[in-house]
Structure formats: C-alpha cells, structure tokens
Amino acid sequence: MKNIIAVKSNLIFLSLIIAFKLSWAQTPDTMKVLFIGNSFTSNFNLPTVFSQLAQGSNKPVVVAAHMPGGISVGDISQGTSAHMFNPIVYSLIKNNDWDYLVLQDNQGRFVYNYGIFPATSLVIEGHLKIRDSLLFYHPCAKMIWFAGWGPKTGYPPYASTGSGLIDKIYNNYKFLLDTAGQIIAPIGPAWQRIIANYPSVNLWDTDDVHPGLNGTSLTADVIYSTIFKTTPIQSTYVPFGIPSSIDSLFKNIGFQTVIDSLNFTGLQTITPIINRFGNTLTISGYSVCNWYLNDVFLASNTGTLNIYQTGNYTAIVYDINNCEFRTLAYNVSLINSISDNFNNSIEINVFPNPTIGKITIESLIELKNIQVLDILGQELIVIKKPNNTESLNLSFLHKGIYYIKITDSYSKVKIEKVILE
Numbered sequence: 001m002k003n004i005i006a007v008k009s010n011l012i013f014l015s016l017i018i019a020f021k022l023s024w025a026q027t028p029d030t031m032k033v034l035f036i037g038n039s040f041t042s043n044f045n046l047p048t049v050f051s052q053l054a055q056g057s058n059k060p061v062v063v064a065a066h067m068p069g070g071i072s073v074g075d076i077s078q079g080t081s082a083h084m085f086n087p088i089v090y091s092l093i094k095n096n097d098w099d100y101l102v103l104q105d106n107q108g109r110f111v112y113n114y115g116i117f118p119a120t121s122l123v124i125e126g127h128l129k130i131r132d133s134l135l136f137y138h139p140c141a142k143m144i145w146f147a148g149w150g151p152k153t154g155y156p157p158y159a160s161t162g163s164g165l166i167d168k169i170y171n172n173y174k175f176l177l178d179t180a181g182q183i184i185a186p187i188g189p190a191w192q193r194i195i196a197n198y199p200s201v202n203l204w205d206t207d208d209v210h211p212g213l214n215g216t217s218l219t220a221d222v223i224y225s226t227i228f229k230t231t232p233i234q235s236t237y238v239p240f241g242i243p244s245s246i247d248s249l250f251k252n253i254g255f256q257t258v259i260d261s262l263n264f265t266g267l268q269t270i271t272p273i274i275n276r277f278g279n280t281l282t283i284s285g286y287s288v289c290n291w292y293l294n295d296v297f298l299a300s301n302t303g304t305l306n307i308y309q310t311g312n313y314t315a316i317v318y319d320i321n322n323c324e325f326r327t328l329a330y331n332v333s334l335i336n337s338i339s340d341n342f343n344n345s346i347e348i349n350v351f352p353n354p355t356i357g358k359i360t361i362e363s364l365i366e367l368k369n370i371q372v373l374d375i376l377g378q379e380l381i382v383i384k385k386p387n388n389t390e391s392l393n394l395s396f397l398h399k400g401i402y403y404i405k406i407t408d409s410y411s412k413v414k415i416e417k418v419i420l421e
Contacts, residue, residue, distance in 0.1 A: 029316065029324070031227060032096060035065040036083055036130070037104030040148060042067035043205060044216035046223075049239060053224050056237030058295065066092055072106035074126030084126035093133050099324075100227055101134050102185070103127065104146035110172040111150060111158045111165060117172070127180050140323035142270060143182035144226060147173035148219070149191050152208035162204075163195050177266055184265035185226045187219050190257040194218065194250075197357075197396050201246065213241055214250070221254025229271060229326050230314065231255040233379055234295075245383045245390070252381050253396060259328075272317050274330040281305045281330060286317035307332055312378070331378045350404055354419035357395030361404065363388050371405040394420055 031054070035047045047065040054061040066088060073083045083089050083103075093101065109123050117123040131143045150165040159165040166188035173184050194201055203215035211219060217239050224232045232251040238244055262268045275282050283289055283303040291298040294311045307313065312329040319325070349362040361370060370390060372381040380397070383390060394402065397420060404416040 030060040030062055032062045032099045033064075033227065034092060034096070034098045034101045035063070035067065035104070036089055036092075036101065037065070037067050037146065038071045038106065039067070039069040039210060040107065041065065041102075041104045041146075042069070043210045044213050046211075046216050046220055049216055049220040050223055052237045052239075053220050053232055053235050054228070056235035057228075057230075057232065059228060062096070064092060064096065072109060072121055072126075073103065073130070074122030075106070076120055076122065082126070084122065084129045089130065090133055093130075094137050098134065098138050098141050100142050100144055101130070102144045102146060102223060103130060104148070107148050107150050107169055108155065110147075110169040111155050112168070112172070114171050115175045124176065124179055127176060131180055131182060140321065143180075144223065145173050145176055145180075145182060145184045146187065147184050147189075148187045149203075149211075149215075150209075152204045163192050166192050174264065181266065183226065183267050183270070184261075185222050186257050186261040186265055187222045189261060190218055190222050190254050191215070193253050193257060193396050197393060198249070201249075213239060214246070217242055217247065218250040218254055221251050222258060225255040225258040226265075226267060229258075229267075229328050230312075231379070233382055244385070248381045248383055249393075256380075256396070270325055272315065272325050272327050274313065274315065274327050276330065279307050281307055281313055283315055283317060283327065286319055286325070288318040290316045292316070329378070348406060348414060348416075350416040350418065353416070354421045355394070356421050358391060358393050359404070359418060361386070361390045361392070361406065363406070363408075366409040368407045368409050368411065371407075373403040373405055374400075394418075 033047075033050070035041055041047070042065075047063045051061050051063045068081065071078060071081055071083060075082050080086055105123065105127070109117055109121050112118070127145070134141050134143060147170050149162060150169060152162040154160040154162060154165050159168055170186070170188045177184055191203055194203060201214060203212060203218060204210065205212040205215070221232050232255060233248060235251070238247045258265075258267070262271070272283050272286065281304070286303060288300060289303040290300050291305045292314045293309065295314070299305060303317070305313070310332050312331050314329050315327045317325050317327070347364060349360075351360055353359065367386050367388070370383045370386045371379055372392065372394065373379055380402075381392065399420050402418050402420060404418055406414045406416070
C-alpha cells in the first residue's frame with residue numbers, strides 16, 4: 001500500500017511540474033546570466049549591453065557581474081583576488097538561480113602553444129573549480145568560456161597580428177573545452193570576420209588592447225546568439241554611437257559565427273534538433289515541449305507540431321531533470337510568394353548582380369528599410385532608414401542565392417534576387 005501511495009504521490013508531483021510549465025509557457029522565461037571577468041568585460045559594460053540587447057528582443061533577463069580590473073581566473077600572485085580563490089565569486093554563484101555563467105579570463109593566459117598555459121596561473125584548475133561550484137548549486141546551468149582577443153598588434157613571439165593571436169586563443173579554448181566541457185562563445189572568430197572583411201571598422205579601444213564600443217557590441221551579439229540561439233537582428237536596441245548599418249552587420253556576424261562554429265564550441269550538445277516530416281515538426285526525447293512561432297507561444301506537448309503558416313518555429317524543452325534547452329529556429333518560408341508591389345515606373349537599382357561580395361542599392365524615393373534574406377526567408381541584415389544610395393558587403397556570407405527586400409516609406413515591397421559568387 002505504501003508503494004502505491006508513493007507512486008501516486010510521484011505522479012501527482014510530476015503532473016504539478018508539467019502543469020506549472022504549461023501555465024507559464026506563454027510567458028517568456030527570465031534568463032539569468034552571471035558575468036565574471038575583468039576590464040575586458042567592464043569596458044563599455046558588456047553585461048549591460050547584453051541586457052539591453054535582450055530586452056530589445058522582449059527577452060527578460062537578470063544580469064549580475066564581478067569585473068575587477070586586471071584580475072585573472074587563477075593567477076597565483078593575485079591571492080584571494082583571483083576568481084578561483086575569491087569568496088565573492090562563490091557567493092554570487094550561490095545566491096541566484098543562474099542559467100549561464102560567462103567566465104572571462106585574462107586572454108594572455110591563452111596565447112601559448114596548444115595546451116600550454118603559464119605555470120604562474122592555474123588556468124585549467126580555476127575554470128574547473130568555478131564550473132564545479134556552478135553545477136553544484138545549479139545542476140541545469142551552463143558555463144560559457146569567453147574565447148576572445150588580444151592586443152591589436154599581436155603578442156610576439158606568439159603572434160604578430162591581432163588576428164593571428166585570436167587563432168592561438170581560440171585553439172587553447174578548444175583545449176579547455178576538451179578538458180572541462182560546457183560551451184565556448186566564439187567571440188574571437190567573430191572579430192576575425194570583421195578584421196578580414198571590414199578593415200575600416202575598428203573593434204579595439206584607443207589602447208589597442210581593450211574592446212571599444214564596436215568590440216563590446218559585437219561580443220554581446222555573440223553571447224546573445226550563444227544563449228538564445230537566435231539572431232539578435234530582431235532586437236530594437238542599437239548602442240548609442242554605432243550606425244544602424246554597422247549594428248546590423250555586428251548582429252548578423254555574431255549570430256552567423258555562432259552557427260558556423262556549432263560543432264566546435266559544444267553548443268550542439270545542448271541544442272535539441274527540430275525535424276520536419278511533411279507539415280509536421282518533431283522533437284524527441286523530452287518530457288515537455290513548448291512551441292513558439294516568431295517568439296509567440298503556440299502549444300505545449302511532448303514534441304509534435306503541425307505547421308500551417310510561415311515564420312520561425314522554435315521550442316523550449318525540458319528533460320526528466322526539469323532542465324531547460326532551446327532549439328535553433330526552424331524557418332518555414334514562402335519567400336517566392338511575396339509580391340513585388342512597387343510602382344514599376346520608380347527605378348531601384350541593385351548592382352552588380354551576380355556579385356563577389358559588395359552590392360549597391362540606388363533609389364530615387366525614400367526607403368523605410370533594406371533587408372537581406374537567405375533562401376528560406378531568414379533575415380540576415382537589416383538597415384533601417386537607409387540612404388538613397390547604400391552599399392552592402394556580403395562577402396562574409398556563403399556563396400549562393402540571397403534576396404534583397406526593399407520597403408519604401410509607403411510600405412510597398414520590392415524583392416531582388418542576388419547571386420553571391
């Protein structure tokens with residue numbers, strides 16, 4: 001009889017958990033993110049930029065930070081100021097139910113050859129200790145390793161350029177990933193894409209070491225994309241001082257770098273896969289699945305959804321331990337059905353087409369925005385209130401077919417197909 005009562009009690013408890021998840025499914029989850037770092041994180045206040053980016057996407061967040069200048073994770077000479085020895089760090093970890101902890105070490109500790117770290121700094125030991133503390137108090141939480149950059153001029157003899165130094169740093173974060181698991185935020189690779197394709201856009205501050213406003217903004221875009229697994233292009237937040245075209249560029253490159261790095265950063269291990277069979281989307285292996293279309297709640301079930309409209313489908317799922325996981329967006333598009341309802345007597349030129357990267361858009365009328373879409377209709381770049389002549393650099397995208405969607409001030413739409421060679 002006691003066993004029967006126990007089974008019934010467990011079923012009731014499980015039902016209450018599921019009911020709780022269903023009742024709150026229509027309300028966006030509040031994501032709780034703790035930043036531990038130094039001046040690379042505090043310069044231009046990365047946690048605040050991330051928070052405003054999320055709020056601009058209607059994604060509620062709680063953010064806290066510990067960012068004393070010059071402090072590393074495990075430098076022995078820093079004593080109890082080093083993050084791994086600092087009681088403040090562990091008090092912060094314990095005192096809130098964090099979903100993510102972003103840990104930024106002194107990037108100079110990662111510039112040596114693969115798997116080599118300075119003897120004066122307990123790099124691996126420190127990351128492991130902080131990780132274990134987080135998971136002890138919050139078993140569902142995830143660590144994000146901050147794989148960033150170094151000085152703009154490099155750090156001889158290890159690298160003579162900032163881009164070369166990023167390669168060293170990123171490779172040693174991969175070594176850390178093999179040792180400690182969790183997730184890498186591919187910040188450095190996103191910086192490299194800007195350095196290679198947009199040399200006039202400076203990411204460093206005036207000291208050529210710390211991030212400038214541009215660098216902090218791009219870093220926030222990478223962390224946002226890593227946590228929410230969606231493009232920050234949807235956010236209305238644009239940091240003051242950054243043109244909207246550059247902001248769109250950062251948002252797109254931040255997200256694209258996270259997607260392209262998926263199999264190297266550990267992110268794929270916590271990303272459920274949406275499969276499609278005809279007009280049905282499925283996710284398997286989870287006890288509860290909350291479906292969303294363009295971030296609007298649709299339904300809760302065990303992982304099956306019939307689709308009837310275009311848009312971005314995502315899901316938040318829960319495993320048997322009640323841990324939460326988010327999918328990437330699955331785009332259902334009928335882009336070819338979008339009508340070209342521009343007045344054909346008004347000329348808008350998009351050239352050259354085909355292109356190896358750069359295109360120019362010329363218009364004689366006022367435009368509301370210009371969007372670059374992939375073949376599924378996923379928005380990659382948006383320029384709000386563009387000039388009558390705008391230049392776009394698409395060279396960081398993969399070769400293929402893209403669509404330029406142009407909306408005028410009367411909300412009339414024109415779509416031009418562009419081939420990127």
